[in-house]
Amino acid sequence: MTVLDDRALNRASLARQLLLDRADVPVVDAVAHLGGLQAQEPQEPFVGLWSRLCAFDPEVLSGLLIRRRVVRTHLMRRTVHLVTAEDALAWRARHDAMLRQRVLGNYRRELAGTDLDELAAAGRAVMADDVPRSMTELARALAVRWPAPGPRALGEMLVAALVPVAQLPPRGLWRTRAGVRNVLLSSWLGREIDALSMDGSDPVGQALVRRYLAAFGPAASADLRAWCGLAGLPAAVAAIREELVTFRDERGRVLLDLPGAPRPDPDTPAPVRFLPAFDNALLGYHDRSRIIDGAHRGLSVAGERVVLVDGRVAATWTVKDGTVMVTPLRSFSRADRTAVAEQGRELALFLSDNDSHRVRVAASSR
Incomplete structure (x- = not known):
């Protein structure tokens, strides 16, 4: 099995991340290719795309948010990501269990005894009127029925895990400061969230593996998990393993990759690039x-x-x-x-x- 040293992996990652050469592609296509951009700091995705795209116009990204082509929502690793509308709808249900467990990891004591399914149903009912609400406002609306958890735990569980929401503009627009206002993701995008397959085949998980390798490969299964936060992808990897090629890194880990994906010569010059806070070019790997x-x-x-x-x-x-x-x-x-x-x-x-x-x-x- 071919061994790829860190420099070879570096050049492959830079190429996949559009950091070796700035790409001449539409902004929405770049967001899709990257599997979204981490965006809890609202202005950071603009720098991330400026470093990756030719002649990037930040107003184009703002326009995509306003026109609902891209959306801010909790997804990978329970962090706010800027993703395409299609990916938000396709991926959200596959992340539900992880989102719930990560919030419970922070508030297990506060939420002890709370029926989370009832809480989720009540949260959706409150938000059915499509009135944008802050996390605090949503928590207050349900605190009469669930006073014990407190507004912070209640609000985070609702907005970051139980109720798929979109953070509305002007939050996330270029050079704009605005608080977080949430509406139901399906309402904002005008389509229901894609349901998970019930036959155990996990097509969404398989799609996530392919998309991850296209933007981050070659990479190990642990790297894939570090990017998305999902623990249940070994079966998805196994299902498409025959499609993939394998390598080893200098530490002996098995790396997976798409057969036709770029793996530039390790001596390829790499230009200076400025990355924003929490860029997935770093956070998208365990190693x-x-x-x-x-x-x-x-x-x-x-x-x-x-x-x-x-x-x-x-x-x-x-x-x-x-x-x-x-x-x-x-x-x-x-x-x-x-x-x-x-x-x-x-x-x-x-x-x-x-x-x-x-x-x-x-x-x-x-």
Whole structure:
């Protein structure tokens, strides 16, 4: 079995994630290809797509949200994701059990004795009027009947697990600050959520495996689970195993992949890329060594924005007073520093409220 070292896996991941070359594809197609973008920080997907697409226009993504072509909803790993309407409807039921268990993991004591099916039915009844509600408002509407859990536990269980909802615009629009207002996902998208197959074949799980490998492969089953949060996919993997090719990584793990998917030469140059907080290029793997050193792994779950240099996490970045501030995690060569500064200036102009070229990039060494 062929062994792929971390550099080979790095270049494959960059290609799949549209980070090796910016892609000239419609925004909605990019969102679909990536299996969505993590989006609990509403402005971060704009940076993620800017780093991946040619001539990305943020207003196009805002328009897709307004026209209900893409939607903000709780999905993979119980986090808010920006996904296409089709994927939200197709994938939600397959994630229901995981969403419920993850919320219970935080509020098991508060929700002890609560009939979650009754709570879900009551939540849907309250939201049937299509009036957008915050999590707190929804919890208050049901607290008379279920006072014990408290509004936080009640609201999170309803909105993040039991009742499939969409977070409505203006939340998530470009350069817009807005609170979270929820409506039923099926109502917002005008179609019922796809039902799970009852014959045990799990076509949704099989589709998730293929979609994951297209955007993240080659990868191990543990990486797939880290991306979606689902534990019950071994059967789906087994069902399509004959379609897949296999490799090993340097640690001996078996990696799965689609036979025709890109696996560039490990020596392919990788440009500097700025990634937003919680980007799935990092969080979509259990073993992240292909893209980030073990010493810096915590950055990927701490909400740090990172810079890729030669395809690996080499710096963090923030914005202060219109200036992109880059803090290297290792020494930069002169060429690295120049490339980071050039890409940082382009990012600063993208994020700026005007077309001024007075935005500067500051880089400091750790």
